[in-house]
Amino acid sequence: MSDAKSRMVARAAREIAPGMVVNLGIGLPTQVVNHLPADFPVCLHSENGLTGIGPTLPYDRADRNLIDAGGAYVSTIPGSAFFDSAVSFALVRSGRLDLTLLGAFEVAQNGDLANWKIPGKFSPGVGGAIELAHKARRVVVLTTHCDRKGNPKLLEACSLPLTARGRVARIYSDMAVVDVTPAGFALRELAEGVSLSALREATGAPILIPHADIPTF
Amino acid sequence: MKLPDKTAALEDMIATIPDGATVLVGGFGVPGTPFALLQELARQGQRDLVVVKNDANEAGMGIDHLIANGQVRKLIVTHLGLNANAIAAMNAGAIEVEFCAQGILAERIRAGGAGLGAILTDIGLGTEMAQGKQQVEMAGRTMLVEPALRGDVALIHAASADPFGNLTYAATARNFNPVMAMAATRVIAETEVLVPLGGVAPDAVATPGAFVDHVVTLSALSQEYGIVRR
Numbered sequence: 001m002s003d004a005k006s007r008m009v010a011r012a013a014r015e016i017a018p019g020m021v022v023n024l025g026i027g028l029p030t031q032v033v034n035h036l037p038a039d040f041p042v043c044l045h046s047e048n049g050l051t052g053i054g055p056t057l058p059y060d061r062a063d064r065n066l067i068d069a070g071g072a073y074v075s076t077i078p079g080s081a082f083f084d085s086a087v088s089f090a091l092v093r094s095g096r097l098d099l100t101l102l103g104a105f106e107v108a109q110n111g112d113l114a115n116w117k118i119p120g121k122f123s124p125g126v127g128g129a130i131e132l133a134h135k136a137r138r139v140v141v142l143t144t145h146c147d148r149k150g151n152p153k154l155l156e157a158c159s160l161p162l163t164a165r166g167r168v169a170r171i172y173s174d175m176a177v178v179d180v181t182p183a184g185f186a187l188r189e190l191a192e193g194v195s196l197s198a199l200r201e202a203t204g205a206p207i208l209i210p211h212a213d214i215p216t217f
Numbered sequence: 218m219k220l221p222d223k224t225a226a227l228e229d230m231i232a233t234i235p236d237g238a239t240v241l242v243g244g245f246g247v248p249g250t251p252f253a254l255l256q257e258l259a260r261q262g263q264r265d266l267v268v269v270k271n272d273a274n275e276a277g278m279g280i281d282h283l284i285a286n287g288q289v290r291k292l293i294v295t296h297l298g299l300n301a302n303a304i305a306a307m308n309a310g311a312i313e314v315e316f317c318a319q320g321i322l323a324e325r326i327r328a329g330g331a332g333l334g335a336i337l338t339d340i341g342l343g344t345e346m347a348q349g350k351q352q353v354e355m356a357g358r359t360m361l362v363e364p365a366l367r368g369d370v371a372l373i374h375a376a377s378a379d380p381f382g383n384l385t386y387a388a389t390a391r392n393f394n395p396v397m398a399m400a401a402t403r404v405i406a407e408t409e410v411l412v413p414l415g416g417v418a419p420d421a422v423a424t425p426g427a428f429v430d431h432v433v434t435l436s437a438l439s440q441e442y443g444i445v446r447r
Contacts (some may be wrong), residue, residue, distance in 0.1 A: 002391070010254040047319060048245040048389045062444050065248045065376075065388040073301070073444065082388055085245070086327045089320020093340070124298030128319035131340055165343040 001031070004174040004191055005144070010035045011189070011217040012142050012172040014041055020098040021091075021131055023047070026070035028102035029142045042170040045097060049088045052080030069128065084179065092162060093135045100136035103127065104143045104171075106158040109184040109205045111168040113141065114160035126163070133164035145173035145202050153176065154185060154202030175199055177217065183208060189215045220363040220381040220414055220426065227433045230405045234370050237290075238263065241326065241368035241401050242270040242280060242393035246299070249386065250279045251374040251407045252441040254433070259283055265290045269326070269368060271319065271393050273297035278441050284312060293366070295319040318346065319444075321363055323396055329367035330399025330428075336363050371401035375424070378408035379415070382423045382429025391423065398424045407433045 001009070013035035016022055021043045024030050033044065033053075044053040054075035057063075062073035070176060079121040091097060106114040113133055116126045133139055146152055154171065170188075171178045176199055177189035186208040190199065196209060231254060240258075255369040259282035268289050276443065283289050284306055291313040297303040307314045317325070324336050327429030337360035341347045351362040373394050376387035379416050384406055386394055398404050406424075 022373055046389070054304060059444050059446050063388060064442060064444050065390040067248055067389055069245075071246050071447070073232050076388075082386075082391055085319065085323040085393050086396050089323055093338075101231055123317040124304065125294055125296035125314075126318055126346065127296035127298075129347060130318045130344065131320045134340055162344045169274050182284070216240075 001183065004175070008142065008172055008174045011177065015101070015140055015172070016040075016158070020044065021051070021096055022046055023092070023097055023100040023136065025041055025100065025102040025129065025132070027103050029103060030068070030070060030072070032101060032116050032142070045088075045091065046074070047085075049083045049085060050074075050076075050080065051091075052077050054080065069118060088105070089131055092128070092131050095135070095137060097132070097136045099138045099140065100132040101140050101142050102115055102133060104141045104153060105147070106160050107141050107143075107154050107171055107180075108158045109154070111166040111180040111182065112158045113139070113163045114158040114170050115163050116124065117161045133167050136167050138166045139164070141168050141171045143171065143173055145175040152202055155204040175202060178207065181208070186210075187214065188189055189217050192216045194198055222380040223382050223426070223430060223432050224380050224411065225431045225433060227253060227257055227407070230431045230433060233403060234258065234263050236263050237265045238369040239267040239269065239367070241371040241397040242268060243276070243373050243397050244279065244372070245271045245389065245392035246274075247278070248388065249374050249390035249392045249394050249443065250274060251372045252279055252439055253435050254372040254405060254407050255279050255282060256439070259286055259288070262286065262288060264288050267291045267293065267368060269293040269322075270350055271295050271322070273303035275299045275301040275445070276302045287311070291315065293317060293322070295322055310403055322366075323393060325363050325366040326393070326400045327396045328365035330396055333365050334379065335365055337361070338363055368397070368398065368401035369403065371397045371404045373398045373404060373406040373424075373429075375406050375408040375416060377408055377410040377412055378432050379412050379417050379426065380432060381414060382406060382424075382426035382432050383417045384408070384424040384426070384429065385417055386423050395424050399428050403431070404429045405420060405431045405433065408436055409435055409438065
């Protein structure tokens with residue numbers, strides 16, 4: 001992982017407050033756990049029926065029946081629980097999930113999220129993302145600021161099919177921490193070495209810049 | 218009194234599945250997938266199946282055998298991103314695919330298993346997932362009607378079972394198995410271990426045997442059940 005990505009993931013880890021029930025989406029968000037202290041009091045939830053996700057295990061120590069929703073071989077910790085898929089999403093939809101960190105193809109300035117389908121190119125199905133995005137009490141996106149071709153992912157409006165409308169509260173990218181506000185995107189922090197002009201160039205919508213000093217991460 | 222014995226031969230039970238059947242298949246990835254039942258279904262070759270499962274397994278595993286054989290008419294799944302063969306079959310129009318949000322699939326099946334007609338949910342409102350679905354006003358909120366889902370057959374993988382069909386599951390191999398085991402006309406459970414009646418403590422029963430029609434004991438676990446080194 002590049003240094004900028006690594007700092008982004010480390011910064012996003014500070015989003016998690018003690019006592020929360022948290023779902024980390026497949027991919028980069030899963031890496032956030034590596035930046036939490038081992039004794040940090042948090043309940044991690046996995047869609048396939050686990051609360052209390054323990055460390056990932058190497059193949060030679062893995063339990064064939066114990067994976068997370070991304071298929072990684074994980075473990076339990078004292079207090080872990082297993083349950084079926086209906087119970088797992090009852091937890092999500094009923095408001096028990098304090099926070100979800102999700103990846104994104106596009107995020108709009110009104111908080112719309114597109115992260116499940118690129119028509120004609122990528123349509124593997126919505127999985128559990130739509131319920132996480134609709135119902136987690138706080139939805140935060142962790143993503144590179146631009147896609148692989150350099151196109152902005154933070155936009156005035158999403159062009160791809162939506163996962164959820166108006167649910168994203170904050171974006172952690174490799175360039176900045178950006179909040180979604182009633183007035184649109186608002187810069188909160190800048191990654192070290194990123195200039196305001198570079199950020200504006202890489203953002204596909206207006207971004208409010210604070211008058212005060214901008215913290216870096 | 219004694220509880221009935223439902224143990225049966227795997228081949229005979231799969232032979233009860235007709236062409237055109239709707240088949241609920243447990244599992245999320247490898248854990249909980251009834252690979253032995255699926256292998257036999259692939260060998261016997263029933264056709265025009267509607268397969269309901271969380272995912273499409275991976276290439277060369279589980280329901281991918283059915284897709285490769287051309288036995289599947291329609292898949293109802295939440296995600297098939299780990300199976301390039303399934304994506305190719307979908308894109309080529311060889312199979313019809315209905316995507317369902319994961320927890321909504323579980324609730325549709327649970328409703329089917331609970332004798333209900335449908336569930337109401339706001340999941341998917343404002344997205345293309347709502348297209349073509351009936352909307353109703355309920356307590357001042359707009360909701361989508363998601364119809365209950367039942368199978369002609371459910372194929373279940375248990376960690377242990379007694380001859381009556383009381384089932385337990387291991388770790389994340391539970392997933393869709395308990396709801397599917399309630400939601401089919403004929404429920405066939407394969408089990409890694411068969412214990413005598415009383416061998417599953419009443420408090421430890423995850424699926425009560427009254428839901429289960431047949432218990433098939435696996436003599437060995439094929440490689441498909443093992444660790445996948447990606």
